[in-house]
Amino acid sequence: MILIIDLCYRKNSLSYDEFVKPIEKIVKNDYTVKHFTKITKKDIKKSDKIILCGNALMDFEFMKRVKDFEWLKYYSKPILGICAGTEIVNLVFNGKLKKDIFIGMKNIKINPNKLTDKEELEVYEIHSYSLKIPKEFEKLSGNNEIIKHKEKEIYCLMFHPEVRNEDMIRNFIK
Amino acid sequence: MKLAVLFSGGKDSCYSLYKAMQKEKVVCLISLISENKESYMFHTPNIELVELQSKLMNIPLVKTSTKGKKESELKDLEKAIRLAVKKHKIEGIVTGAINSVYQSSRMQKICRRLKLWCFNPLWQVNQEDYLKELIKNEFEIIITGVSAYPFDESYLGRKIDNDIIKELIELKNKYHINPAFEGGEGETLVVNCPLFRKKIEILKSEKEYKNHSGVYIIKKAR
Numbered sequence: 001m002i003l004i005i006d007l008c009y010r011k012n013s014l015s016y017d018e019f020v021k022p023i024e025k026i027v028k029n030d031y032t033v034k035h036f037t038k039i040t041k042k043d044i045k046k047s048d049k050i051i052l053c054g055n056a057l058m059d060f061e062f063m064k065r066v067k068d069f070e071w072l073k074y075y076s077k078p079i080l081g082i083c084a085g086t087e088i089v090n091l092v093f094n095g096k097l098k099k100d101i102f103i104g105m106k107n108i109k110i111n112p113n114k115l116t117d118k119e120e121l122e123v124y125e126i127h128s129y130s131l132k133i134p135k136e137f138e139k140l141s142g143n144n145e146i147i148k149h150k151e152k153e154i155y156c157l158m159f160h161p162e163v164r165n166e167d168m169i170r171n172f173i174k
Numbered sequence: 175m176k177l178a179v180l181f182s183g184g185k186d187s188c189y190s191l192y193k194a195m196q197k198e199k200v201v202c203l204i205s206l207i208s209e210n211k212e213s214y215m216f217h218t219p220n221i222e223l224v225e226l227q228s229k230l231m232n233i234p235l236v237k238t239s240t241k242g243k244k245e246s247e248l249k250d251l252e253k254a255i256r257l258a259v260k261k262h263k264i265e266g267i268v269t270g271a272i273n274s275v276y277q278s279s280r281m282q283k284i285c286r287r288l289k290l291w292c293f294n295p296l297w298q299v300n301q302e303d304y305l306k307e308l309i310k311n312e313f314e315i316i317i318t319g320v321s322a323y324p325f326d327e328s329y330l331g332r333k334i335d336n337d338i339i340k341e342l343i344e345l346k347n348k349y350h351i352n353p354a355f356e357g358g359e360g361e362t363l364v365v366n367c368p369l370f371r372k373k374i375e376i377l378k379s380e381k382e383y384k385n386h387s388g389v390y391i392i393k394k395a396r
Contacts, residue, residue: 012197014175014193014194014197014198014268014295015293017193017296017297017299018293018295018297018298021298021299022297022298025298025300056293057282057285057286057291058266058285058289058290058291058292059291101286103279103283103286104275104279104283105275105279124275126279162298163275164275
């Protein structure tokens with residue numbers, strides 16, 4: 001079962017359709033969605049993979065509760081972070097965030113990985129920060145648009161793969 | 175949260191309004207009246223009817239006109255949004271963007287500048303499911319503009335029902351059109367929906383059509 005984590009400002013928010021529903025549409029089967037304030041130990045234990053979704057540019061509610069995500073450090077199965085999801089993983093592993101607003105499409109060069117065999121991608125980014133990555137992670141693209149944990153299957157994207165790069169999500173859940 | 179909906183009177187802005195009202199407080203609609211028929215961001219046929227729609231829903235309308243040139247219409251939009259902030263103390267904007275990164279990034283940038291939330295409740299929807307959802311939720315929609323092959327004059331003024339959805343899906347498979355017209359293949363007008371006090375009655379209309387491009391102009395309605 002894939003645990004999709006909603007990082008929007010409240011459960012069943014107006015942002016849900018924009019940031020969580022598109023992920024559900026791609027994952028299709030065998031998933032459950034939980035708002036970040038409602039995750040239980042049982043949810044985590046039952047999951048085989050986790051996707052942490054993005055949220056709105058003005059939404060920083062999740063950042064008030066970084067400590068609630070400490071368990072991510074000890075989770076041994078694959079994790080995919082998307083934008084806000086990536087920021088949370090980065091913070092939990094003691095990485096830093098640098099103010100860096102970007103909105104729109106962008107071409108990036110990347111090292112092929114489990115999510116894509118392409119060396120160049122056109123991606124949709126909408127974020128307020130870029131990453132200063134933790135020592136446990138390596139970068140797979142120039143400005144840390146994709147980073148990966150050196151040992152674990154933790155992939156973090158600073159762009160939205162649900163827009164124009166849906167295959168990356170399909171490859172993650174394979 | 176107090177929100178404004180970017181409103182053209184077509185199905186996408188009307189349905190995003192409907193969705194927004196279920197979760198937050200919509201305090202006004204914002205409409206840009208474009209003098210340019212090929213407006214980059216703003217739909218044009220029958221835009222004047224937003225006034226009637228706003229009355230039928232009892233939601234105030236903030237309306238500004240624009241010459242409709244590529245970047246100046248964005249400045250005009252920003253002006254209209256600033257006016258809505260001042261007049262209605264809005265904290266965010268709702269748009270009907272489905273898949274256009276052009277449209278959504280420009281709105282996101284304006285919202286960012288004005289420190290407003292930006293919501294796109296139809297973002298990435300499956301267009302076929304979305305059209306069916308509109309009918310299920312009792313949205314009565316007519317086609318008011320076409321601008322792509324193979325749409326002929328007969329589509330102008332036609333109501334969106336299950337038959338036309340089937341047709342649009344077939345056309346999608348054959349000609350790669352967007353069934354919900356996100357690529358600008360057509361324009362729509364909502365004549366009735368659960369938010370309206372009553373259905374819009376079209377009293378006088380005419381069609382203009384040439385080379386796969388045409389508009390259904392509503393001359394008189396109430």
